[in-house]
Amino acid sequence: MSWLVFSLYLLASPGPEEVSFRSDLAPILLRRCIGCHRDERRQGRYALDVFERLREPGASGEAPIVPGEPSSSELYRRVVTDDPDHRMPKDDHPLLASEIALLKRWIKEGARYDADDASAPLAAIAPVQAEPEPPEAYPAALPILALAFSPDGRELASSGYHEVLFWDTETGGLIDRVSDLPQQVHDLDYDAEGLKLAVCGGRPGVSGRALWVDLMDGSVSAPLMRLEDVALAVAFDPAGERLAVSAAEGSVSVYRVLDGARLWRQALHSSWANEVAFDREGRWVASAGRDHVVKVYRAEDGELFTTYTGHTQTLPDRPMYRHEVEAAAFRPDGPWLVTAGEGGEVHAWDPVAFKAFDGTAAQMETRFKVASPVVKVSIGKDRTLDLATAPGRIFAGGTSGILREIIPGDPGEVREVGRLGEWIYAVAVHAPTNRVAAGTFDGRIAVWTIGDETPREWIAAPGLRTK
């Protein structure tokens, strides 16, 4: 039998090279089919987002793939038929003739799967495309989505276009550029020794990855994972042994730095996991979600410890709100997690005390008049986009363009550090040198020495011609 198949294969294959599912077909399916035929949508009760599912019939009951027989394979018939009700992609241009030819040949050649794991998402098996070179001179200012001080405080790393830019904290001068990185760089984190810089990001709606730059030689590690949308945040544990990554798919994963092995993965957010953070002892990982909640996991194995719902209000007879949580950071000087986002409030709370109090903060407070273990500080109408913590200090920046220092307490205190007049996406602080930095939508980086009114400010766009 297998001999027969083999001789048929020999007869049928005209070209020297066999069509690869992984590198030839997966990119086509990803581009043209997966929008409707993914597990969550299953139009026509058919999904092809992993190879296992691709072989299962949909609503028609017809086998999608009959190895060796394109004309009996529903997947092939659907892309070549003239009937507009049946031809895929529905209501869209047909596949290119060259794409159809590849599919036909692949089926003829036996429809083999040439990756390891038939249950892996196609996005994870499709070949990696090399990142393009960043432009030598920037045509425009780029929003600064990420900022990080090196542990010695001398350098400030910022997000660039397919690169990370390194700036001299004192002078604002450009020190170095490291490329071969994702188009949008969403977050940066130095390990405690200053040996590695974790980077994450991706192409919006297309791909996402996290990796690190070896700061000794400027080399870029292999991506830790490949996603279908951007990775939004990275965080090293205090020892620099583990790296946590959160992503637009709602997942949080922790990797071992030594070999890049994944220690655990949780996908508990129903929307973007905007931010991820390790606590000072490496015990907890926290993630802030666009789904209005904060999750705290045991760092060891990823087991969910508690879910914080304090950023929503759903009690009857009260104004209802659900606020996206954009930022989360543990305080280095205590067990507290600081979270913020929409709603103009910064919350500081101890996950252990909060869990003891029960998971439903707002309800408990209002209904049972229990003293809450959550400290809330109001900062007006701002939507906080990033937080940075240092011993005894919390800084927050957001859509109001104002960088604020939050002093928790009852009622707490808010001090304005400075006004930048544009959305602040990134905030970083360096306690030993007493510096705080913010990055804006219009590409500016501002660095204050705490206590000074005027920051050092520059546009973080190499070679940009200013008018």
Next chain:
Amino acid sequence: MTHWILFVLLLQISPEAPSIERLVVHPAQATLVGRRARLRPVVLGLGSDGRWLDLTQQAELIPSGAQVTVTGDGHVIPESDGEARVVVRAEGREASLEISVRDQSRAHPVDFERETLAILTRQGCNAGSCHGSPNGKGGFSLSLFAYDPAQDAVVLTRDAYARRTNVFDPEASLLLMKPTLGVTHVGGRRLEPGGLAFDILRRWIEEGTRPSPEAAPRLEGLRLEPGPQVVRYFPHAYQQLRAVALFEGGLETDVTDIVTYQSSDPGVAAVDRAGFVQAVAPGACAIMVRYLDQLESMHVTFVRDVEGFTWTEPETDHLVDRLIGERLKLLQVPPSPLCDDGTFLRRSSLDLTGLLPTPETTEWYFAAPAALRREQLIERLLASEEHARYWARRRADLLRLRSDNLKDAAAPFADWLLDTTRANRPFDDVVRELLTEDGPQSAFYETVPTPDAVTETTTQLFMGSRLACAKCHNHPYERWTQRDYYRIAAAFHEGVSHPRTGESMVPWASESVKAAGDVAQRRARFADWLTDSDNAFFAAVEANRIWAALFGRGLVEPIDDFRSSNPASVPALLDALAGELVRSGFDRRHLIRLITSSRTYQRSSHPVALNRSDRTLFSHQRARLLSAEQICDAVSRVTEEAHFEEVAQKIESVVTEREQSRASLRARQPEWIAEVRHRLERQVVPALSPWRASEVFRDENAFETAFAPESTVWSAGAEGWTEHPEWQDGQVHPLSLPPQSALYLTRTLALSEAHRLALALGSDDGLKVWVNEEQVLSRDVARGVQPDQDRVEVDFPAGESRLLIAIINRGGAAGFTFRLEAQAIDAELARLVRLEPTERTDADRAALDDWQRSEDPGWVRLEERLSALEAERSNRFETQKLLTDASGERARFLETFGQPKRESPCACERSNEPTLPQALQLLNGELVDRRVRRAGEVYAARENEALVEALYLTAFCRPPNAEERSVALRFLSGRARGEAIEDLVWALINTKEFLFQH
């Protein structure tokens, strides 16, 4: 093969194609400002057959200079500053287009609001089913049709970590990748790479996603060419449109390629994104064009020549027939002939009174001269109490008049509604009174307690606008914006602000918040604006409601959903009817009379061959299922005739008595005249001084408190009080009084001899009256002022008397009115009685009769009895009750047939859908069963032949035909009598002829 045959047939129908006589190009001249300006000329040709056709596709455009070039798809685009001419050639004819080009050496950046957002709207991105839905789609949320540009700018450039636009590589922006399917897009392909829309978005990103310049001129309007109405004939049933944006300062920009087009009826016309309209089937519809917050529509009519169509209708001056006729002729739809007299009787009785005609009416009708009977019937019906009640009842449905929500206020509100309908008060007055005046009708505001409810209800009732959408965003299919919504709300309530911007809203029809004044003033200004004869909606909506009541379908349908996307089926007629309503002083009966006198109303409900498919042009009447109340009453009519006859007999006897009284009064008229003349001679004319008003006194219990003037005025007089010579007797004088306060008014009255006089007063609120220190009236009430609310007779002595009245205000408005009743014999009466019998005209004689009767207590008593009996007769009927009192089987019956619960101002709350439960109700429901049984009893004594005749006449307004008669008689004679009658009546009720109005 088939095509070839068709071709030959076409050749035979029109042996030679008409030649083109003349070419017209829109525009004739234009200015192109900026590098990216473009112009889409529209070319029309006038054929030798007098029909216009669109030649845009085949026209050749030849530019004369280097200032402009012409693209392959027929756009004129600028090249360099200067003047140019474009010669247009088609079908051997020529026209030309003068163009001036400006600003070619200046940058021409994309304008975010006027271009980027317009494109997103045009491509459908921000539609309600996509990213314009309240929660957006896939985390990407735009404002519906871009009503919130500032928020959209944030979403497109900054939100979601600035992921949607990529200035470094514009074409790699998610905003462009998704709709071109470079990245998976659940919404499918929405944009063609390289097209104009794609190019504008790409440029906007490349130029740095900049917002619109602050000083950009405001968009003031939109002009559609070759509009506003076009008629095209198959096989040339298509038309290219051109849209021109009119900016502040006179700048006109061709926006044909960036506006959004929509057809109001895709079954008639399809329109593509380039503004090319193509017929789908013969008919008419509107093409709506949206650009930013402007919406304009063009009415298109597509005609296919109908073989065998001829027009045989007589020439007419009748407004309705003329305009309907024009439309039918244009679309080549022949009308049906007129219906027969019996059908007309049944139809108009049901339409005007809700009831089947009484046997007396039927008898009277068929006895009237054939040429006049329809006209006379309408007059008789319009004058009837039943008409007033039925039409008031229909309005009560929409006003949510219910006893359960309004409690004690419901009955007075219903009475007010009935009174205004019975008196046929001008509709604008009625609405103004409803919205502004204190009185029983104020209960209206209790049915709409919130700003939202009053806004949505008032606009739907009187402007036919369903504004609820605009509560949360600009109305998707209308000009109404969210601001408009809250401005109207602010016309009814104070302190209304915009939910998004927080801006304090200037009330509709007011200049500013400051100048708006209190709620009463706001409402008054809104009501003035609403009922103004210039208000396009007000009269049209009411005219449409009247039309719909007479045809079962509005010219605009649904009848209270006026919007450009829902045009009238015969626009000219709706305009004319609205104009007629205004011209007649908002006389609704005038309009009913006008419509019912038309051939259009009187047409048969049977279609003819070529008008069978017409649903909207009124070429024939429609058979309509009777409404819930009509069916209930019709069943009553055919089953309880005996009872009505009983009441009718009583009415008849009162009428007879009244006739006798009339005769005897006439016989005694000379004596009465002599008596009046005698009164005239010794008439006492009191001399009245002007009113004087005290200061205002305040106390928590103002009514109980006796303030100083009550004791002092008798001795000290009204020294120091303010004189008001302008306060004429018989008129209402508004007063400005704080809550819980009293104002005293006094005057003197001098008589030459002692005389009894009656004082008639009205007050807002409480009232006390004294004459010469003696209190003659005390009324502790809260009310709005009306003339003659209180009446008191007082014996005045000879000489001077002093009159003192106190007006006590509880709160809100205040006022009073006063007159001496019969203080003098009416001048008109004086004139009448002085006439010699030979000098009297017919009108004089009628006036004398009326006067004499009104003074005769016997006559007045008879009139009162008569109206009580008529009310009894009316109250037997559901169509005649303003407040529904049904319970049990009657309530179930009415509900099954779609009686509304009166929870909404929407005419759609009444369901006209036939349902299975309805059939069950009619076949063996409790109500029908009980009534049919009763019929068996009451008709038992009737002779068979007469009974069959009477039943057919009552049920169908026609006698039975020979076959029906013989079947019915055979049926009646063959069985137990009671049961046979029951079965016969039941069978009649269950016929289509009975359940439908034809």
